[in-house]
Amino acid sequence: xxxxxxxxxxxxxxxxxxxxxxxxxxxxxxxxxxxxxxxxxxxxxxxxxxxxxxxxxxxxxxxxxxxxxxxxxxxxxxxxxxxxxxxxxxxxxxxxxxxxxxxxxxxxxxxxxxxxxxxxxxxxxxxxxxxxxxxxxxxxxxxxxxxxxxxxxxxxxxxxxxxxxxxxxxxxxxxxxxxxxxxxxxxxxxxxxxxxxxxxxxxxxxxxxxxxxxxxxxxxxxxxxxxxxxxxxxxxxxxxxxxxxxxxxxxxxxxxxxxxxxxxxxxxxxxxxxxxxxxxxxxxxxxxxxxxxxxxxxxxxxxxxxxxxxxxxxxxxxxxxxxxxxxxxxxxxxxxxxxxxxxxxxxxxxxxxx
Ligand code: SF4
Numbered sequence: 201x202x203x204x205x206x207x208x209x210x211x212x213x214x215x216x217x218x219x220x221x222x223x224x225x226x227x228x229x230x231x232x233x234x235x236x237x238x239x240x241x242x243x244x245x246x247x248x249x250x251x252x253x254x255x256x257x258x259x260x261x262x263x264x265x266x267x268x269x270x271x272x273x274x275x276x277x278x279x280x281x282x283x284x285x286x287x288x289x290x291x292x293x294x295x296x297x298x299x300x301x302x303x304x305x306x307x308x309x310x311x312x313x314x315x316x317x318x319x320x321x322x323x324x325x326x327x328x329x330x331x332x333x334x335x336x337x338x339x340x341x342x343x344x345x346x347x348x349x350x351x352x353x354x355x356x357x358x359x360x361x362x363x364x365x366x367x368x369x370x371x372x373x374x375x376x377x378x379x380x381x382x383x384x385x386x387x388x389x390x391x392x393x394x395x396x397x398x399x400x401x402x403x404x405x406x407x408x409x410x411x412x413x414x415x416x417x418x419x420x421x422x423x424x425x426x427x428x429x430x431x432x433x434x435x436x437x438x439x440x441x442x443x444x445x446x447x448x449x450x451x452x453x454x455x456x457x458x459x460x461x462x463x464x465x466x467x468x469x470x471x472x473x474x475x476x477x478x479x480x481x482x483x484x485x486x487x488x489x490x491x492x493x494x495x496x497x498x499x500x501x502x503x504x505x506x507x508x509x510x511x512x513x514x515x516x517x518x519x520x521x522x523x524x525x526x527x528x529x530x531x532x533x534x535x536x537x538x539x540x541x542x543x544x545x546x547x548x549x550x551x552x553x554x
Contacts, residue, residue: 204415204424204452206459208466208491212247212394212412216260219390219414222460226268228387228416233333234272237261238386240340240355241277243402244284244291251403253338253392255293257412261336261390262301273301276328278308280401281362285309313361318379319445320371329359329384337386337418341425342396342403343501347373348436350401351425352389352418353381353447377438381418381447389421390414393428398475398501405475407497410466410490419448424457428495430502430547463544464515469493482509484526486516491544492530498547499554506554512536527553 205222209215219225229235239253247254262273275294279285285307289295298305308326315322316330329335339355347354354377357365368376391413395406409428415421422439426432433440433450443450469490472480479500485493496513500506512522513529521535522528528536529550531543540553 201452201456202415202417202420204413204421204457206411206413206457208411208459208461208463208489210394210410210467212254212256212392213260213263214256215412216257216390217264218460219412220260220264223414225388226265226270229265229270229334233270234274235261235265235270236328236332236335237273237275237338238329238335238355238358239275239277239292239294239338240358240392241285241288241292241294242280242283242358244279244288245403247292247340247392248395248406249403250342250395250397250406251340251401252288252292253340254394255297257338257390257392258294258297259301261338262297262303266301274304274306276306276308276311276326276359278326278358278360278362281365308359309362313364316383318383320375320379323376323380323383324361324364325380325383326359326361329356334387335384337389339389339391340396341391341393341409341428342401343399343429344401345399347377347438348431349422349426349429351391352386352421353377353438353442356380356384356386359384374438374441378441378445378447381442382445385447386418388414388416389418391421391425393425398497407476407494408470408490409494411463411494417448419443419450420452420456423450424452427546427548428498430495430499430551432548463489463491466490472497479507482507482511484510484512484517486514488514488529489544495544495547496529496550499550502547503551503554506551509554
């Protein structure tokens with residue numbers, strides 16, 4: 201059974217290195233294989249805005265694989281329809297990474313494509329992605345206005361020419377995203393969940409989870425990502441459909457999730473702003489870890505019932521009285537009569553307690 205490895209923190213470069221070293225990722229790469237790093241550069245935006253993969257994820261991958269004798273590494277991505285990829289690449293700081301490590305960046309919008317069979321008929325996909333001997337998918341876990349969330353499976357849409365991206369939308373996204381998952385098989389997925397947006401893939405309202413996680417099964421990764429965002433699989437139907445199309449499994453057990461460190465290592469949640477601050481109006485927070493607070497924000501976003509409730513969260517409430525009727529989040533607030541267990545609990549488990 202594949203596993204998922206979690207790490208908390210704020211330094212995407214160091215976190216990436218730790219994840220890769222822990223899973224001994226070099227052993228996954230076939231001998232002599234080239235590596236394509238596929239980040240999310242949907243629009244030209246700073247990763248801190250919640251849309252794009254942090255440059256440190258790329259530099260961490262490059263350093264790790266080079267240190268392990270794997271030198272043929274390329275970064276490749278194509279922004280969404282209507283946005284040019286190269287400005288997005290510069291805005292996210294990838295030009296500096298490419299310069300420093302002498303790594304090529306390829307705009308997949310302008311690459312050769314070919315049609316491949318899929319469970320819903322032929323899909324036109326960039327040949328570079330199809331021919332990569334080892335593709336490392338580097339999505340951002342974030343909200344999406346149509347599909348509710350985007351993570352590993354949907355990030356592969358950047359491997360399509362613009363005309364095919366538009367056709368995916370005309371087909372309603374669910375079936376083609378699931379089918380694409382059966383056509384492009386990444387060797388590894390590292391999810392940047394440091395500050396994915398609340399509900400738009402183009403960013404604007406980042407939620408600071410300060411977490412990254414990795415695994416080899418994109419369907420399992422997306423199922424886990426959905427639970428972190430408080431979503432059940434029925435509300436993100438492309439995940440279950442991808443399983444039916446043979447792209448992976450939706451099933452995972454608590455013992456399949458391995459934490460490399462504790463949520464406290466990610467530090468306290470930064471002062472929320474915008475829509476996130478609005479959702480936080482009734483929260484009594486005292487030294488809450490980012491992952492815990494982010495789970496609560498995600499739960500309040502997906503389940504309106506929670507918004508009028510008095511909610512306590514944070515290490516500062518350990519062992520203190522929490523008023524009757526209030527909801528306590530996580531192990532630190534276990535003195536509350538109504539307590540969501542976990543450290544940190546998932547957004548899904550919080551939403552179920554509202
Ligand atoms: S339960 Fe406490 S220690 Fe655990 S993640 Fe939440 S705030 Fe941090």
